[in-house]
Amino acid sequence: MRLSEIAQTLTLKVRSAAGHLDTDVLGGYASDLMSDVMANAEEGYLWVTLQTHANIVAVAAMKELAGIILINGREPEKETAEKAEEKNIPILVSRLPAFELIGRLYDLGIPGLRADAEES
Amino acid sequence: MKLSEIVEVLQAEVLYGEDLDRIEIKQACGSDLMSDVLCYSMRGSLLLTGLTNPQAVRTAEMSEISAVCFVRGKKPPAETVDLARKNEIPLLLCAHSMYLACGKLYSTGVLGCDDRCE
Amino acid sequence: MIAANKNLQFTKIQELVYELKVAEVMTKNLITVAPDTRMSELRGILRDNRISGTPVVDGDRMVGIVSVEDFITWLIRGGVDCPVGQVMSRKVRTLFADEPLVHAVSKLEEHGYGRLPVLDRSKNTLLGLITKGDIIEGLLQELQIDYHEEEIHRYRASHFFEDMIADKITINFHYHIHGKKIEQGGEVASDLKRSLKRLGIHPDIVRRAAIATYEAEMNVIIYAEEGRVDVNVEPDVILIEVRDRGQGIADVARAVEPGYSTAPDWVRELGFGAGMGLQNIKNCARDFDITSTVGRGTTLKISIPTGTKEKRCA
Numbered sequence: 001m002r003l004s005e006i007a008q009t010l011t012l013k014v015r016s017a018a019g020h021l022d023t024d025v026l027g028g029y030a031s032d033l034m035s036d037v038m039a040n041a042e043e044g045y046l047w048v049t050l051q052t053h054a055n056i057v058a059v060a061a062m063k064e065l066a067g068i069i070l071i072n073g074r075e076p077e078k079e080t081a082e083k084a085e086e087k088n089i090p091i092l093v094s095r096l097p098a099f100e101l102i103g104r105l106y107d108l109g110i111p112g113l114r115a116d117a118e119e120s
Numbered sequence: 121m122k123l124s125e126i127v128e129v130l131q132a133e134v135l136y137g138e139d140l141d142r143i144e145i146k147q148a149c150g151s152d153l154m155s156d157v158l159c160y161s162m163r164g165s166l167l168l169t170g171l172t173n174p175q176a177v178r179t180a181e182m183s184e185i186s187a188v189c190f191v192r193g194k195k196p197p198a199e200t201v202d203l204a205r206k207n208e209i210p211l212l213l214c215a216h217s218m219y220l221a222c223g224k225l226y227s228t229g230v231l232g233c234d235d236r237c238e
Numbered sequence: 239m240i241a242a243n244k245n246l247q248f249t250k251i252q253e254l255v256y257e258l259k260v261a262e263v264m265t266k267n268l269i270t271v272a273p274d275t276r277m278s279e280l281r282g283i284l285r286d287n288r289i290s291g292t293p294v295v296d297g298d299r300m301v302g303i304v305s306v307e308d309f310i311t312w313l314i315r316g317g318v319d320c321p322v323g324q325v326m327s328r329k330v331r332t333l334f335a336d337e338p339l340v341h342a343v344s345k346l347e348e349h350g351y352g353r354l355p356v357l358d359r360s361k362n363t364l365l366g367l368i369t370k371g372d373i374i375e376g377l378l379q380e381l382q383i384d385y386h387e388e389e390i391h392r393y394r395a396s397h398f399f400e401d402m403i404a405d406k407i408t409i410n411f412h413y414h415i416h417g418k419k420i421e422q423g424g425e426v427a428s429d430l431k432r433s434l435k436r437l438g439i440h441p442d443i444v445r446r447a448a449i450a451t452y453e454a455e456m457n458v459i460i461y462a463e464e465g466r467v468d469v470n471v472e473p474d475v476i477l478i479e480v481r482d483r484g485q486g487i488a489d490v491a492r493a494v495e496p497g498y499s500t501a502p503d504w505v506r507e508l509g510f511g512a513g514m515g516l517q518n519i520k521n522c523a524r525d526f527d528i529t530s531t532v533g534r535g536t537t538l539k540i541s542i543p544t545g546t547k548e549k550r551c552a
Contacts, residue, residue, distance in 0.1 A: 009203025019231060027219075028219040028223070029217060029218075029219050030150060030217070030218040030219040031152060031170060031218055032151060032152035032153045032156070032170075032506075032509075032512070033152050033170060033506070033507055034503060034506070034507070035507055036152075036170060036192065040192070040217070043157075044189075050151070050153060050156055050512065051153075051506070051512065053495050053499070054514075055503070072156070073495070074496075074497060077497065096232070097149065097150075097160075097232045097233060098149070098150045098151055098222065098232075099148050099149055099150045099168070099222045099225075099226065099232040099233070100231075100232035101224065102150065102218075102219055102222035102223055102226065103222060103223055103225075103226020103227065103232070104226075105219075105223070106219070106220075106222070106224070107223075107226070109228060111220075112217050112219045112220030112223060113217045113218065113219070113220065113231060117142065117182065142493050151514045152509060153506075153509050153510070154509040154510060155453065155509075155510060155512055155514035155515050155518055156512065156514060157496050158449050158452065158453065158518050159514060159517075159518050159521065164446075169509075171508070171509040173420070173421055173508060173509070174422075174424070175420070175421070175424065175456075175508065175509050175510070176509070177451065178424030178427070178428065179424075179452075179509075181424075181428060181431070182424070182427060182428075182431065182445065182448045182449050183449065184441075184445060185446065194326060199421060202448070238417070
């Protein structure tokens, strides 16, 4: 499923790299711990977090993630949005809490990590 | 949904707690940041977290969360389990990612905690 | 959660057996007979009231007890009608109303009695009767009250303060935070929470005070190493002051903004420092005041009213 379709279906608002929503989302990863995302998220995955500081862009760029969704109506810090624009990392925002947003992504068929996904 | 059923859905290991079929869970919250959790009306709900230090249990104690499930297969240190025992808060451990654990629970009808105080 | 643990229930019952007084569970609306009540009437009295024995009272003094067993013995011996006073047991074990329930349990057990009369300790007059059934019922009721405490919203705090006589009442809790590791963070909040619960303050209010204190305590541990928490509980308000000698906050207004944080990554990895703490504290409080001097330290003052549910936090 493409990021643009997900954004439309779940009424997510785009805060950066609006021109890069055409990527295919391969899976979902949710974490608020940078080191965990660095270690475990996979390329092409959509990252769900409430962290808003600029480090998230660096992590997403390094791991080549499809994009970042901020939950609970949190907005990226100014520096974060600028960096994301520069590195072409889409940041989207949702009013929903993590549990609910993840639930809806999962319902859309966005899988979890490959190892786990075999069971689901 | 009973906590014992949640154990089944998540294929979780019970680290502490008994009579899990007597604990009813209606809502859940997934977060690695405790200040985020403390902001919800979480009484009687399940906390899914990758944070395994004692603060996860402290937060559950303060917010009167019914049970804590550690995700990503990260085993908590002994002091976390000790604190849970002291406060009678059941602890689960599941190998799934946060994403998959939340997704699976959501699709069985567990609700999110959207009653935020902001 | 309490219901989920057998061990806890067991200790709770043990606790209650010592805590509850005989007077709290005994039957008060007593059926009694007089010494000159006829034995021929006794059977009807026991049957109609579905009881297996009754105290024999002369005026306001208990002179004996008469039971179904006495009645049967009387029947076996011929059943010649006579006053109850001639058949009753005169040597009666009794309990005083102010004794703990555990005394009743051991006396009933020791002598195999089905019931024990309960007397007023000073006047020696009969107040009631206690049976094993009364004890079980009393314990179950008390446990149920425990479970539903939240639902029935018992404001014991107001009663607690009503019992005190003074122009101004303040209960002070003082805690010192020093050299604690992040892992120990929350001990102060946990102790405060228990203490406020014991005062009988409404659970919602206790939760708000605990969450606010927890966040403030974590701030002290992360940014200051040393600090003190002073909590003043007054009849209608809880005042919490957290003072530290840390590095101070350069821009207090920004620090309160949701999401703003100067926390290093290692703090974020421990689940804190996402810039929500002060916001959380603010949401739990009615009045919120923070003053800080860079290099000197920070003082946070909040108030939480005890009587109302004006905010939904926690």
